[in-house]
Amino acid sequence: MKRHAQLLRTAVVGGASLAMTLSLAACAGSGGSAGGDSDTIHVLVYGDATNKVEKRLVDTFNKTSKVKAVLDTVPGADYQSKLQTIISGKQAPDVFFNWGGGSIKPYVDAGMLTPLDDFIAKNPKLESEFLPSVFNTAVVDGKPYGVPMRGTQPVLLFSNQKVLKDAGVTAPRTWEELLAAVKTLKAKGVTPIALGGGDKWPTQMWFQYVYDRVAGPELFKKAAKGDKDVWASADSKKALGMLRELIDAGAFGTNYDSVKFTDGGSPALLATGKAGFELMGSWEYSTLQDAYPDFVKSDLGYSAFPTVEGGKGDPGNIAGNPNNFYSVLKSTKHPEAVAEFLKLMYSDAFVKDQLSVGNLPTTTNTAKFLDQSASPEYSKYQYDLVKKAPAFQLSWDQAFPPAATTTLYQAVQQFFNGQMDTDAFIAAMQRLPAA
Secondary structure: OHHHHHHHHHHHHOOOOOOOOOOOOOOOOOOOHHHOOOOEEEEEEEEOOOHHHHHHHHHHHHOOOOOEEEEEEEEHHHHHHHHHHHOOOOOOOOEEEEOOHHHOHHHHHOOOEOOOHHHHHHOOHHHHOEOHHHHHHHEEOOEEOOEEEOOOEEEEEEEEHHHHHHHOOOOOOEHHHHHHHHHHHHHOOOEEEEOOHHHOHHHHHHHHHHHHHHHOHHHHHHHHOOOHHHHHOHHHHHHHHHHHHHHHOOOOOOOHHHOOOOOOHHHHHHHOOOEEEEEEEOOHHHHHHHHOHHHHHHOEEEEOOOEOOOOOOOOOOEEEEOOEEEEEEOOOOOHHHHHHHHHHHHOHHHHHHHHHOOOOOOEOOHHHHHHHOOOHHHHHHHHHHHHHOOOEEEOHHHHOOHHHHHHHHHHHHHHHOOOOOHHHHHHHHHOOOOO
16 A cells, blocks of 8 residues: 555656556557447556456446446556547547546546536436545536546644653644644654655645635635636735744754655654654555554554634645546447446445555445444544545645646745745746646
8 A cells, every 4th residue: 555655646746757658458559449449448547556446346347238348557657648648549548547626627628528417417326426525526617527436535634642642742623733732842852744845745735734724725726727816815825924934933844855755754754753743645544554553553643634713714624635536538439338337436346345455435335334444443534534524625736737736846845945935936826827
């Protein structure tokens, strides 16, 4: 799971060389139905350990369907760039894996995807069997373009309970409590918050949560749609001021840009007692379970992001990766077969298989199987958090189109480092393209 989580984030935030060869798992070289196959649908997925679950689902589908499904995979680190290359060519799939939001907006704008209204009209369960806060992540311009698959990944505030106890600190429920905890931990000689700034995307997590707590989800929704004025709003400036206060208080130490999550650096700081907290996606649990099982068993804590007094954001709002999704190309010759395949994404077999590999599905029937997960208490906590969330903000680097990533990361990193002031940060964000 540690490797899976790292590869997942690498594909989301980094992209990769277009030179790597496409790996077609089940029928090398053959295209989807758009490419000429009359009796198959091709399902393109991110290539990793979870493919064993997807292979089982394809086998299940093929037992009863006249139109057969073929699972094609692209190596994880090359997924997004390869998808851009093949989606309009002879190897175009019928169904493909994505992150919703900005990751599919370019394809929607190009008229390449099938809105799922008709699918849902014929089978309402394709929407009703999923948690609304997750399903809506793949709604673009008011229309649904994705069915959730795999599992949810909310960002949580993880903690070293022994470090906190020794310092007389508890998990902060409010922003003021967080600032107080930072002051106390720093005085004890502990880095208050571990941060893998070398990866850049972990730094971004602080922005997306503080902005949500201060302004609510509407500010970012408007920004993603191209409203540049919101970045210069009073709420935006307040959020940046709070972040500056936290940074200047020494919350992250001084060498966070030399630390990475992807090489195990920031989780090690938390697990070995050199840091008190780390804000990270839910995959942090499996990462630590793999590398520091004794720590997870005895001292790992986790909680929701603190509330902000007077803020417009609901304390139940969360941010992160709501889920992965399957979207459908208009070029498919077998929409009926595709619709049947998508039904499997809320089946009991799907839920149990995903839980077996550490994923947390966002179907309404997931709850009855949580006791079968590797970590029932943790799985139940996450599921309850997501189920009750009034809003689930997709990570900024996924909500914006890929063309925005470099500008976004530079602004986030330079603001944290003091190389960019509030006005410069606002100007940089105003240059981002609309999602």
